[in-house]
Amino acid sequence: MPKVSSVVVPYATYLRVYEPLAAFPEPERSHWARYARRPDRPSCQDELRRSLADLLPTPPVAVPVHESRDAFVLDVDGVVCVCPWRTRLRGWQALGDLAEELPAVVLDAVLPPLVRRQATQDYERWLADNPDARPWIRTATWQVPLNWFVLVSDEEREYVKGAGGTEAAGECPGDAPLLRYRTPMVQARRRVARGLRALRDAIDESPLIDGLVDVGRWLEEFHPRSLVELDYGGLVHVLPAGELEGDHSAADVAEGIEALRLGDGVAAGEAYARLVERWRAVRDLRSAN
Numbered sequence: 001m002p003k004v005s006s007v008v009v010p011y012a013t014y015l016r017v018y019e020p021l022a023a024f025p026e027p028e029r030s031h032w033a034r035y036a037r038r039p040d041r042p043s044c045q046d047e048l049r050r051s052l053a054d055l056l057p058t059p060p061v062a063v064p065v066h067e068s069r070d071a072f073v074l075d076v077d078g079v080v081c082v083c084p085w086r087t088r089l090r091g092w093q094a095l096g097d098l099a100e101e102l103p104a105v106v107l108d109a110v111l112p113p114l115v116r117r118q119a120t121q122d123y124e125r126w127l128a129d130n131p132d133a134r135p136w137i138r139t140a141t142w143q144v145p146l147n148w149f150v151l152v153s154d155e156e157r158e159y160v161k162g163a164g165g166t167e168a169a170g171e172c173p174g175d176a177p178l179l180r181y182r183t184p185m186v187q188a189r190r191r192v193a194r195g196l197r198a199l200r201d202a203i204d205e206s207p208l209i210d211g212l213v214d215v216g217r218w219l220e221e222f223h224p225r226s227l228v229e230l231d232y233g234g235l236v237h238v239l240p241a242g243e244l245e246g247d248h249s250a251a252d253v254a255e256g257i258e259a260l261r262l263g264d265g266v267a268a269g270e271a272y273a274r275l276v277e278r279w280r281a282v283r284d285l286r287s288a289n
Contacts, residue, residue, distance in 0.1 A: 011238065011286075015138040015148050015215070016229040017185070018074045018081035023223035032082045036073045062111050062119040063091035071136075076227050083136045083229075090135045092123035101141070134221050142286045143279055146253060147211035148230050150195040151188040151219075152181035154251035161241060179232040179244055185219065188228040192216040195257050202260040202268075238285055249275060 021029050021036075035041070068087040073080065095116060098107055127133070140148075160178045192212060199209050219228070236244060256271035 011141055011234045013140050013144045013233045013235055014229070014231045015140075015151075016072065016083045016231065017136050017219070017222050018072070018076065018083045018227040018229065019136070019223045020076070020079050020081050020225050023226070024082075031069070032071060032084075033080070035069075035071060036080050036082065041073060042070055062095065062115050063122070064088045074227060076225075079225070081227055085137065086135045089133055090137060090139065092119065092126075093135065094139070095119055095123075134218065136222075138215075138218070142235075142283050144230065144232065144235075144249065145211055146208055146249075146275060146279075147215050149250040149253040150191055150212055150257070151215070151228055152183050152191075152230055152250050153187075153254065154248055156181045156183050157248070157250060158182070159245060161245075177236040177241065177244055179236055179247065181230040181250060183228050185222060185224055185226040185228055189216070189219055192219065198257045198261040202263075235282065239282065243278075247278065249278065 021033055024032060064087055066088065068085040070085045070087075072083040072085075074083075075081075095111075098111070098116075102110070158178065158180050162177065192215065196209065196212055196216070199206060199212070203209070232244075239247075252271045252275050256268045256275070259265070259267035259271060
């Protein structure tokens, strides 16, 4: 398959759900079964390259005209599981966050108001016919939301200095580093429930609680035999190897939640301080030249 560009696009992280083929109705199930057998499946960077290419025309294409028929594929204990890209749906949803991400002048230059307004109207019409639609992939830029770390454990952490990933596993080709976690859906849901219970018993309200409620509701939409993947994605290209190797954020989050459960506010504060310091330094890179 031809590539738009050889440039690797960084700075985004991902939370993905891979569902077994049995979770999909026909004829979509047959489509994914055939797709999983293809030797030329695109990699994670291909989706990003296509999106960037859509911004080059005048006027730019804010959201793909047609929904993607691509997916990431994994073999989970002998069961084929797929994570559909749903690039068009995710593009529509991302439009709503752009005003918080970019200054108005920059946003208008990249995506003129008329283009954004048309895309929003298209989404509203589409959503009226597809009220239950949800993406299999959540994306964050210049961070990993702390509530994502609640879903995984440090024992599930996989760090490779030179990944040499394969397209079949949804990874980027080449020798880029890789940092990710993979966990069964039942474990992710159990950790959400335990985390929420500990947090609500200790504090009245928190952005972490709100985020965990949101991601927990999202997970409930999927098959119980799914696999959940937290992928540092493009952040591995901007963080020094030493920082990546020493990043055990999931362990810090678990330690903080356990400390709250035991009523140890000091230990919880120390774990939170480590997280804040680590991720503030990452976000500061966003405004660096």
